[in-house]
Amino acid sequence: MDISLVVFQGPSASGKTTLQAVLGLPRIVTWTSRAPRDGETDGVDYHFTQRETLERMMNEGKMLETSEYRGHLYGTSLASIEDTASGAGLRSIVLDPSGARVAKALLGDRALMLGVSAARSECEARLLARGSDPEQIAARLAGYDEEIAALEGCDLIVRSGEGALERAREIVLALRPMLGL
Numbered sequence: 001m002d003i004s005l006v007v008f009q010g011p012s013a014s015g016k017t018t019l020q021a022v023l024g025l026p027r028i029v030t031w032t033s034r035a036p037r038d039g040e041t042d043g044v045d046y047h048f049t050q051r052e053t054l055e056r057m058m059n060e061g062k063m064l065e066t067s068e069y070r071g072h073l074y075g076t077s078l079a080s081i082e083d084t085a086s087g088a089g090l091r092s093i094v095l096d097p098s099g100a101r102v103a104k105a106l107l108g109d110r111a112l113m114l115g116v117s118a119a120r121s122e123c124e125a126r127l128l129a130r131g132s133d134p135e136q137i138a139a140r141l142a143g144y145d146e147e148i149a150a151l152e153g154c155d156l157i158v159r160s161g162e163g164a165l166e167r168a169r170e171i172v173l174a175l176r177p178m179l180g181l
């Protein structure tokens with residue numbers, strides 16, 4: 001199988017980042033103008049920066065794509081995806097539906113689109129547990145239906161709902177041999 005990038009997509013708190021860590025592939029670190037959450041590290045979870053910096057990078061042609069998500073700007077730099085496009089090593093990334101479409105257009109069959117789904121109530125409970133305030137929770141859940149609908153285009157959808165982390169973990173781990181890991 002000639003896959004060079006595993007793209008995780010799904011609603012907020014569906015478990016994308018958790019399952020990405022389970023898969024254990026090197027991750028492409030993307031950029032965001034949102035503030036780090038407790039426990040997040042700059043350069044590891046995201047490149048955290050000012051919106052103006054990201055906009056400048058866009059104008060300088062340094063970004064493959066950017067997306068506006070719940071009042072913040074997110075994006076993937078061209079530099080971070082260059083190796084992947086040239087076929088050097090398998091990697092993974094977490095993207096929203098618009099970013100996932102760009103990755104698919106760039107890489108075609110070399111991108112494995114992995115959707116992560118969970119019940120809305122489960123996502124809400126996880127957002128609460130993550131300490132998000134009610135306004136943020138409402139903003140993130142507002143995109144739920146659209147993000148679930150966008151999973152239609154995925155190669156594989158893993159359900160991580162109702163606390164079924166173990167099962168989701170097993171499914172993702174089962175991918176490793178398929179990916180030559």
Ligand SMILES: Nc1nc2c(ncn2[C@@H]2O[C@H](COP(=O)(O)OP(=O)(O)O)[C@@H](O)[C@H]2O)c(=O)[nH]1
Nearest residue numbers: 012013030031067069074075076094095096099
């Ligand atoms: N298009 C695009 N989306 C991104 C990028 N980085 C992260 N995202 C998406 O931005 C959304 C919000 O991410 P985040 O703030 O970490 O919130 P969470 O999904 O609730 O954990 C998610 O759907 C991510 O998949 C990027 O570089 N480009």
Ligand SMILES: Nc1ncnc2c1ncn2[C@@H]1O[C@H](COP(=O)(O)OP(=O)(O)O)[C@@H](O)[C@H]1O
Nearest residue numbers: 011012013014015016017018126160163164165
């Ligand atoms: N299948 C699951 N069952 C229970 N809790 C989960 C599951 N997947 C993720 N979580 C928890 O839900 C929260 C959000 O998960 P995360 O992977 O950060 O979501 P996302 O990256 O999709 O926003 C985290 O606290 C994580 O530990």
